[in-house]
Structure formats: structure tokens, C-alpha cells
């Protein structure tokens with residue numbers, strides 16, 4: 001979908017001098033973040049580093065106290081969430097609310113249909129509905145085809161996280177912000193999620209907050225490390241692994257995930 005005024009050559013995301021203040025406390029300050037179209041970027045940092053606050057400013061869940069946010073060259077700093085969504089920005093939340101009684105297929109169908117009002121608008125689901133085919137495609141991307149008819153309540157924690165990613169992919173987002181997609185997953189579930197992240201459509205720009213260093217470094221081509229609300233380091237996974245400051249505050253010092 002062409003977006004008015006979009007500059008194709010522009011960065012997918014360009015945040016300059018971002019600050020977010022709660023009362024007298026700056027949760028993030030002077031953050032610059034540039035993400036190219038199609039890039040995979042991880043945002044790392046210990047608890048309280050400011051990752052979620054930064055995310056919320058990018059998505060419009062929070063208003064920036066300082067700085068500007070550009071999405072494909074357009075200044076969206078003062079735009080509400082729904083306008084950023086229209087420009088192709090989507091996010092997942094750390095604690096998503098899923099309807100336990102719906103099946104995976106129904107859940108994805110609703111995401112595709114963008115149903116805000118009554119379920120009766122779309123019920124019963126018809127096999128010929130193009131939106132149902134799209135829901136099935138999303139189930140495949142999310143690795144949940146064989147669970148399509150299962151109720152959400154029957155899914156494992158890992159499968160729920162997969163479903164959340166499927167939901168976020170509805171309506172073909174251009175930029176996907178994932179807030180700790182691996183949170184709470186068992187060691188056995190993590191490789192599956194990594195594989196899913198690596199298989200996301202290449203044209204989608206992905207920025208993910210991740211506590212799990214292995215997943216972050218494996219699935220991303222560049223990493224930004226926040227610490228105490230500031231940008232501590234940015235670089236390739238290799239460069240971040242070798243960065244002394246990152247070792248001090250994140251990898252070393254017994255920091256627990």
C-alpha cells in the first residue's frame with residue numbers, strides 16, 4: 001500500500017535525540033537509532049535500561065519528551081499509534097492478551113480482518129473468504145499450521161509467542177517491533193523461535209528487544225545496547241561480543257537474564 005509522502009530511500013526508522021521523562025526521571029535520554037529497511041536489529045540491555053520506554057516512544061504508546069521519530073522519512077513524533085500503524089508499524093507486547101476460547105485460525109482471522117467490533121460481523125468463517133486463506137498463511141509463517149484448530153488455551157507458552165508474531169504480521173507490516181519474543185520460553189522452545197524470527201519475510205524490518213543474548217545475536221545483523229537509559233554500544237553481533245563496555249555491564253558482572 002503506497003503511503004503518502006513516503007520516501008523509498010529513507011531509513012525504516014530514524015530516531016534522533018530521543019528522551020522519555022517520568023516526572024523528574026529520564027528513563028531514556030539522547031538516544032539515536034537508525035534502522036535500514038529490511039534490517040534485523042536487536043536492542044539489548046539489563047533490566048531497567050530503558051528498552052521498553054524507547055519502544056513505546058517509537059510506537060506512539062508513549063509521547064517523546066525529547067527528540068524526533070521518523071518512519072520511512074516521515075516525522076511521526078506527534079502521531080498517535082493508529083496513524084503509525086497505518087504507515088506499517090506493528091508491535092508485539094511483553095504480555096499480550098489473547099482470547100483463550102478462540103482457535104489459532106480464528107485468532108489470526110480476526111487479526112487479518114482487523115475486527116474491532118462484533119464477532120458476528122465475520123461469523124461464521126467461510127472457506128472462500130480470502131481473509132481465511134491469509135490467516136492460514138500467517139499460521140504457516142508462525143509455524144502453527146498443525147495447531148490451527150487448537151484453542152489458544154491449549155497452546156504452550158512458546159506457541160503463544162509464535163501466535164503473537166503471526167498476529168503482528170497481519171496486514172503486511174513494514175516495520176515489526178517485538179518486545180521480548182523469547183520471554184519465558186523454555187530452552188527447548190528457544191531454537192524454534194529463533195528459526196521463526198530468522199525466517200520472517202525479508203522485506204519486513206524487524207527490531208526486537210531481547211534479554212536472551214544468544215537469540216539476539218543469532219537473529220540480528222546489528223545490535224544496540226542500552227544501559228541506564230543511554231546508548232552504550234552499537235554494532236554487529238561480533239563487535240558487541242567483543243565490546244569491553246558491554247562485557248562490563250551486560251555480559252559480565254553476573255547479570256541474570
Ligand SMILES: Nc1ncnc2c1ncn2[C@@H]1O[C@H](COP(=O)(O)OP(=O)(O)OP(=O)(O)O)[C@@H](O)[C@H]1O
Nearest residue numbers: 022025026027045046047048049050051052053054
Ligand atoms: N510509567 C513509568 N513511570 C515511572 N518510571 C517508569 C515508568 N516506566 C518505566 N519507568 C522506569 O524507567 C526505567 C526504564 O524502564 P524500562 O521498562 O523502559 O526498561 P527496560 O530496559 O525495558 O527494562 P525490563 O528489561 O525490565 O523490561 C526504569 O527505571 C523504570 O522503572
